[in-house]
Amino acid sequence: MDLPLKLLFFYVSAVLMSIFLAFCIILIATTNEYPIIMRSKKEKEFVDPVTGNAILFPSIDDEPTVKLSVIVPAYNEEERVSPMLEECVEFLEARTKQGDFTYEIIVVSDGSTDGTVKVANEWCSKLGVDKLRVLELETNRGKGGAVRLGMQSARGAVLLFADADGATKFSDLTKLEKSLSEKIEVDYLKKSDDVRGNLAIIVGSRAHLEKESIAKRSLFRTILMYGFHFLVWLFTVKTVKDTQCGFKLFTRDAARLCFDSIHVERWAFDVELLYIAQCLNIPVAEVAVNWTEIEGSKLTPFWSSVQMGKDLGLIWLRYLIGAWKIKDQKTKID
Secondary structure, eight states: OOOHHHHHHHHHHHHHHHHHHHHHHHHHHHOOOOOOOOOOOOGGEEOOOOTOOEEEETTTSSSSOOOEEEEEESSSSTTTTTHHHHHHHHHHHHHHSSOOOOOOEEEEEESSEEEEEEEEHHHHHHOOOOOOOEESSSSOOOOOHHHHHHHOOEEEEEEEEEEEEEOOGGGGGHHHHHHHHHHHHHOOTTTTGGGGTTOOOOEEEOGGGGHHHHSSSSSHHHHHHHOOOOOHHHTTSSSSSOOOOOEEEEHHHHHHHHHHHOOOSTTTTHHHHHHHHHTTTOEEEEEEOOOOSSSOOOHHHHHHHHHHHHHHHHHHHHHTTTTSSSOOOTSOOO
């Protein structure tokens, strides 16, 4: 390489490095190390549709009072949420008849503008507010923001978040529960009090369906899928093949630690969540579940992939330079 080319390479490299360093400085200066979770008075309450009374949600910092909480984030899911709840309630109610099983469902309407809240409240009237509550967000936060506020309002010893589309069969919960019992050596269905102090996350996975899904997808969507998986592996999570399946089970303490620290509130929140778990050495297991594509997805393949790719890069960079930090286990688990 002759001298002019070497000088050009040097100057270009210096300019690019200067731009990168300036960008990092701006990120550090304009970013909060820990997430600021805004929640209006209305969002701290649920309404009993029978009496019209507003009741304060509990906190995830409180002691659990039911065995299982199911968090259902829903944005304009008027058509799809009812079939999902029907399957979910049928499964859970069957359990209550077999023993001392207790549960709650929290439907989080993420600023919905359709009849999602009306449908959810009809279910609430039918089941009662001890079993189903509606958390109505005043503005759209994104799926991650909705799941976080639902988790932080839950009463369960164990917490599940499940997508409102019902793409995963709810009966597959038993597979996740079996894996959880193996991880923490406690069966929460029998000894829910003993779950306290244990950390684990069980991730429902569609990775085993990848070959079948590729056969049905266009080449473009297949390239986007593999590109996203590569970026997840490169920047954040290396031990989970399917980070995006909306069917994940948490111990209460694992949910509290992870959701206290996530910054991303939209589609890539699952990745940051599992990255945080990885940094905190929280045991994570991946379990194959049944999955059916349901019409009505809010994702636009290309633009959603661009957004998620950008989020992945920024998640990696912000944690790398210390712009974002993780609350550790010094937040006591007694």
